[in-house]
Amino acid sequence: MSAIDDLIKALCCLPGVGQKSAQRMTFQLLERRREEAKVLAQALLTAADNVGHCQRCRTLTENTLCSICESPKRQSSGLICVVETPADVMAIEQTSQYQGRYFVLMGHLSPLDGIGPDDIGLDVLEQQLQQGGIEEVILATNPTVEGEATAHFIADLARQHRITTSRIAHGVPVGGELGYVDQTTLGHAFSGRKRLD
Amino acid sequence: MSAIDDLIKALCCLPGVGQKSAQRMTFQLLERRREEAKVLAQALLTAADNVGHCQRCRTLTENTLCSICESPKRQSSGLICVVETPADVMAIEQTSQYQGRYFVLMGHLSPLDGIGPDDIGLDVLEQQLQQGGIEEVILATNPTVEGEATAHFIADLARQHRITTSRIAHGVPVGGELGYVDQTTLGHAFSGRKRLD
Numbered sequence: 561m562s563a564i565d566d567l568i569k570a571l572c573c574l575p576g577v578g579q580k581s582a583q584r585m586t587f588q589l590l591e592r593r594r595e596e597a598k599v600l601a602q603a604l605l606t607a608a609d610n611v612g613h614c615q616r617c618r619t620l621t622e623n624t625l626c627s628i629c630e631s632p633k634r635q636s637s638g639l640i641c642v643v644e645t646p647a648d649v650m651a652i653e654q655t656s657q658y659q660g661r662y663f664v665l666m667g668h669l670s671p672l673d674g675i676g677p678d679d680i681g682l683d684v685l686e687q688q689l690q691q692g693g694i695e696e697v698i699l700a701t702n703p704t705v706e707g708e709a710t711a712h713f714i715a716d717l718a719r720q721h722r723i724t725t726s727r728i729a730h731g732v733p734v735g736g737e738l739g740y741v742d743q744t745t746l747g748h749a750f751s752g753r754k755r756l757d
Numbered sequence: 758m759s760a761i762d763d764l765i766k767a768l769c770c771l772p773g774v775g776q777k778s779a780q781r782m783t784f785q786l787l788e789r790r791r792e793e794a795k796v797l798a799q800a801l802l803t804a805a806d807n808v809g810h811c812q813r814c815r816t817l818t819e820n821t822l823c824s825i826c827e828s829p830k831r832q833s834s835g836l837i838c839v840v841e842t843p844a845d846v847m848a849i850e851q852t853s854q855y856q857g858r859y860f861v862l863m864g865h866l867s868p869l870d871g872i873g874p875d876d877i878g879l880d881v882l883e884q885q886l887q888q889g890g891i892e893e894v895i896l897a898t899n900p901t902v903e904g905e906a907t908a909h910f911i912a913d914l915a916r917q918h919r920i921t922t923s924r925i926a927h928g929v930p931v932g933g934e935l936g937y938v939d940q941t942t943l944g945h946a947f948s949g950r951k952r953l954d
Contacts, residue, residue, distance in 0.1 A: 563803050564804060564819075566800045567800040570800040570801075573796075574782045576778060584773070584844065587843055588771075589804075590805070590808050590817055591817070591842075591863070598805050600798075603763045603766075603768075604767075604786070604797055604801075607761060608786070610760050611787050620784070620787050621761075622759065650780065666788065
């Protein structure tokens with residue numbers, strides 16, 4: 561069963577897929593979905609060979625510039641949103657609320673792991689701030705210790721170039737119940753309260 | 758982001774993988790695991806092109822006969838275990854308790870879906886029972902309505918050829934607590950009780 565075992569082992573490299581799920585996937589693909597298996601194989605090869613980083617915002621793309629960086633309307637918006645990963649870009653895009661450009665750090669500052677400002681492309685970001693045309697830097701890094709530290713670091717950078725910075729709001733999720741929200745989030749929700757007019 | 762979108766969509770064909778998991782897999786593969794992505798693509802192509810059914814027991818294999826059907830020791834054991842899927846064979850093999858051969862139905866009888874005896878290979882199984890050399894048929898189909906019906910059907914078949922049949926034991930799982938076991942299982946556990954000597 562060598563080809564089958566190989567496939568089970570290879571599927572285990574996917575995040576969240578263990579031995580049992582890999583077995584189930586393998587048998588389902590082989591019993592009923594061979595065409596889909598081939599389509600998946602082709603998609604993996606194409607993506608692994610062609611996808612690189614956008615030269616301007618560092619997100620994943622097959623072209624020199626991603627579609628957002630190629631849109632003149634978005635480039636001239638004066639807004640730049642700094643996120644940690646391409647998945648964050650996708651999540652924000654799905655809201656259709658934001659019409660500016662992005663900068664993807666592909667990680668966060670983590671001195672203990674040897675990840676400094678240049679490793680997350682802050683030299684590239686600084687060049688872009690220097691070039692002008694940016695009126696506001698929106699910090700959308702994750703609300704973790706590293707994400708907050710990274711946000712503070714970038715805020716300092718923006719301040720040196722006299723550019724307004726903002727942090728996305730943290731608080732009680734819409735549809736969430738107060739009783740199930742953790743203390744830190746609730747603390748943020750109080751300190752970030754808004755006056756009603 | 759066409760190559761990325763294609764990969765996300767293709768990953769959604771895997772069982773238990775939705776849009777969000779597919780996104781997470783795609784980004785993780787592209788950010789850190791391109792080599793593993795290529796290995797997976799190759800494994801998918803090899804398996805989809807080469808894996809067929811064993812001519813004797815109908816399990817999935819790349820050869821004419823699977824490794825179990827090629828083992829003379831197992832073929833001469835006189836035992837044949839009937840299971841629904843290749844995954845069941847793998848599960849039983851992992852116990853190392855069984856040293857006979859298998860017959861894989863690749864499904865179960867389901868008249869409402871138009872799945873009759875010949876669709877699950879019972880004509881092939883009958884030929885094998887006729888050829889002799891089998892002393893006991895062990896029925897290890899799932900304890901579902903269809904699995905039980907299939908087991909009864911095969912038991913009748915074996916009886917016609919005067920071959921002993923047995924059904925694997927159903928009862929309280931080892932390590933399980935009685936309070937958490939469902940009524941049907943507990944019923945089976947009582948009716949299948951064994952006298953202690």
